[in-house]
Amino acid sequence: MGTQYRVTCRHCGTLFKASNGDGFAFHLLHCERCGAEQAITDQQIGTMFRADPPAVDAWIAANVRPRRCSGRLTLDAKAQCPKCKSGDWDHDNAESEIDYD
Ligand SMILES: [Zn+2]
Ligand SMILES: [Zn+2]
Secondary structure, eight states: OEEEEEEEETTTOOEEEEEESOOSSEEEEEETTTOOEEEEEHHHHTTHHHHOHHHHHHHHHHHOOOSSSSOOEESSOOOOOTTTOOOOEEESOGGGOEEEO
């Protein structure tokens, strides 16, 4: 299950939503450059995800094209502020978490 947070950018104070964690049947990638989200399904990577994480990064680089820029999509990159592109943000408060799957 993934979680969507309402977060506040430490740089410019913009409130935005950030998603973290994996969904039930998909994994969430973030672009290292612009923070864009992209999901890949469990079916696409299968058991490779648990067995061989470095292979997943290689697979993503070869098979998943970022939609908005030429940045690299990774499972580790954090969501970024839509305004100033900072990845430095605070959770607004715990009650704003929205679970989804
Ligand atoms: Zn990007
Ligand atoms: Zn910002």
